[in-house]
Amino acid sequence: MEKNPKRYATFPPEVASVAAARRFVGDTLRNWGVDEVDDAMLLTSELVTNAIVHAGTEVEVVCEALGGQVRVEVHDRHQARRIPVPGDQVSGRGLLFPETLAISWGVTYGQGDKQVWFTVPGVSGEKPAPPPPSYEEMVTAPRPSRPTVDELAHRTAQTAQDALGADCVYVLLTEDDADLVLKATSGVRPEGTALEMGLEGATVGGRGVYADLGGSPYNLPALQAAGIRSLVTAPFVIDGRGIGLIIAAARDAAHFNESDVERLQQVADRQAPSLERARLMELERARRGWLGFLAEASSLLAGTLDQQMTMALVSQLIVPRLATWCALFTVRDSGTALPAYAWHADETMVADLRTLLDLLPPAPPPAEPGPWEGFGAAPSEGMPPTAHRVAGDVAHVFPLLARGRSIGMLVVGGPRGARFNRDMLELTEDLAGRAALAIDNARLYEEQSDMSRALQRSLLPPEIPVIPGLDVSVVYEPAGESGEVGGDFYDVFSVGSRWRFAIGDVCGTGPEAASVTGLARQALRILGRENYSIPEVLERLNALILDEGSRARFLTLLHGEVEPREDGSARVTYATAGHPPPLFLTPAGTVTGDDESDLMLGAFPEAEFSVQTVTLGPGHLLLGFTDGVTERRNGDRLLGDDGGLERILAGCAGLGAGAVAARVSRAVRAFSTEPSHDDMAMIVLRIEE
Incomplete structure (x- = not known):
């Protein structure tokens, strides 16, 4: 047999898993040289069936060679579900087979699972003593892990069952809330959890012999239902403080006497320090884990x-x-x-x-x-x-x-x-x-x-008007996650038989920028419909912004007017106040534009503004934009460097206004994978052919 053999296998909660688990145990034991495997395979079938039917969870089967015996464990993931016990099953054989065929068997309960185990004879004969470990093996050998509370409780239950010849032993330990919790059993396991066993009011610290369960202060009806008639109890005590209780039970009345109390108390006294030490260590590990859990939770949230x-x-x-x-x-x-x-x-x-x-x-x-x-x-x-x-x-x-x-x-x-x-x-x-x-x-x-x-929508026109002979399209993309109101805006509105357009950029974002945006947009419309010329509009808007005092923000603005003509062309008059001048595209793909701009609004009271006039024929278009387009950054390069926007626009010859706006927008976004830190706005005016 190999050194320290142990094998694991996991099976889904379905009928086919019973046969698969049976084959796994049989093949494993035969590989280890075990001659008689039929009993182990039969017991495995019973326990896996019970786990699938009564727990309904994934099942894990563990085979381990321990000296001259083989231990087989069947784990399920639902500790709150019952398992059938002798004298209390509604169908099948329950756990009569483990009592009859196994050398020993029991049930161990963890925090989130349950294991039913049994032992059968392993390879017969004495094994030769292993050679002493070498120095390298001694240095590199892992330190043995300390047993857990559940493992110690299980060993305690087995020791007490052997010492008293009991049909079953139950180890119960207190938790921080002083409730008794069933930690391990050896032998018959009653239905239900510790609370359902009637232990809520029990005082940990009592000891004695009870020839009949009717005289027990613990009033354990689940044990009576399982056929238990007598029991003996002993407390686990540390420094005068009760930390748990061990109960040995038998199906025969008057099975125990006072000497059994002493033997059971000796087992309890011997194991109590180890149990308490293991409990405190596990509690400390759990609390350290909880601190890490809370830190992780805070980071995720x-x-x-x-x-x-x-x-x-x-x-x-x-x-x-x-x-x-x-x-x-x-x-x-x-x-x-x-x-x-x-x-x-x-x-x-x-x-x-x-x-x-x-x-x-x-x-x-x-x-x-x-x-x-x-x-x-x-x-x-x-x-x-x-x-x-x-x-x-x-x-x-x-x-x-x-x-x-x-x-x-x-x-x-x-x-x-x-x-x-x-x-x-x-x-x-x-x-x-x-x-x-x-x-x-x-x-x-x-x-x-x-x-x-909502505020951003109120600062933009509800819709772009339909203008005969003119194809208009706009783009507006705020930076970031739209948590703040952007500083860019646009507008298109009628002034008699002419149409005015504007695209601007307020310095900064948030409520202060929004107040300037709202002021500018409404002033442009009011002054334009009062027949003020474009320079006059900019001068009065500059004065309005300066009147805001400390609340004022600088504003760059492209403001113009389109006047359609009978021959299908349009006369465009525009002025720029600290804003990038517009670009013009011909049907042949030629891009032109100015290089100069007047002073921005809100900076100097004496600022003056000049206008430029251009005639656009059919198929020509005007592109107005904010610096969020040309200052899109990729490393140390900007999209507007070396005529980058002009090259993009030149490739849009022959396209409609909407197609031009979409192509330029895609090019701006594709220029850099980094999120933009500035709003982007564009307005495209194309003379229809």
Whole structure:
């Protein structure tokens, strides 16, 4: 047999897995040289069948050679589900086979799984002593890992069963909330968890012999149902403080006497220090892990300002690490909390969970954490036929408090019989506080973004007018995530039989820039319709901006007028105030434009503005743009360097205004993969042919 042999295999929860697990155990034991494998294969079939039928989860089978025996373990992922026991099965043989065919067997319960194990004879004969390890092996050999609390509890149960000749032994330990939790068994396992065994009111510290269960202060009806008649108890005590209880039980009445009490107490006293030390070490490791978990949670929650994404992250952090399902409620204007997001570890149950939550009557969120009985208020009508899978779950609620006010509540739940110990509840409460702040931040950001978008829309014309003989197209792309109002704007409006256009760029972003944008856009329209010339409009707008005093922002502006002519051409008059001059494109692909611009608005009261006039024939177009186009950066290069925009525009000859705007926009975005830090606006005016 190979050195320290151990083999693992995992099987899905389906009928075919029983035969596959049986073959795996048989082949493994034969490879190890075990002669009699039929009993092990039969026992494996029974245990895997029980796990699939009663737990319904993925099953792991472990084979391990231990001295002259082979130990086979069957793990499932649902510790709250029962396993059939002798005298209490509704079909099949339950666990009678392990009692009959195995050398020993038992059940061990972990935090999130359960294992049923048995041992059978292994390879017969004495093994030769292994050679002493070399110096290199001694130096490089890994340090032996310390046994866990569950492993120590299991060994304690086996030791006590052997010492007292008991049919079964139960090791129960206290957790931080002083509740007894069943950690390990050796022999018959009763139905239900420790709480269902009637241990809620038991005082840890008692010892004695009970010839009949009717005289036990622990009143264990589950043991009576399994045929147990007598028992003996002894406490685990450290420094005068009870940390748990060990119970040895038998199917015979008066099976134990006072000497059994002493033997059981010796086992308890010998194992108590190791159990407590292992418990404290595991608790310390868990708490260190919780600190890392909270740090990771904080980092993830800080990475998004989307409210729905934040709630989804909270649910995924909680499920399945802390609970089986999670629901988030948010407070609406009425002051009541309504369901906003829900998630379940079993995705097939998410729909039922959400239906039940939607049926709950609106109610204000609680002020303090505590047990949650919300599903009891759900009406019976309208409930899905499978709602019972969720409706009977155990749940706890935590208020979501941010900036001194309630924004909702967090509810976590698990199947009937699940336990939420104090550490888990405290961790969830801490996470709820971080989640509340993240959700509130996302909510405030979304409100601010909505207001910014609404304000930005109000600063742009509702639509571009249809102008006979003129093809017009505009582009506006704010920088970043639209969290602030941009400083770029455009407008096209009629002035009698002529049409005026404008494209401008206010220095900066935010409310101050928006105030200047709104002032400029309205002033352009009012002054233009009062028949002021373009230079006069710019002079008066310059004075209006300067009158704003400290609130004033610099404004660059291209403002012009298009006057269609009977021959199909158009006369264009324009002025530039610190703004990039427009570019003109002929049908042949020739691009022209000025190099000079007058002073920007809002800088000098004595600024004067001159106009340029150009006649555009059919097929000619004008491109006005802001510096977000030409100053698009890629490394140390700008798109406008060396006539970059002119080359792009030259390739647009023969295209309509919309096609030109789209092609230039694509070229600007393709120039750099980095996000733009400046708004981009363009206006294209093309004389139709």
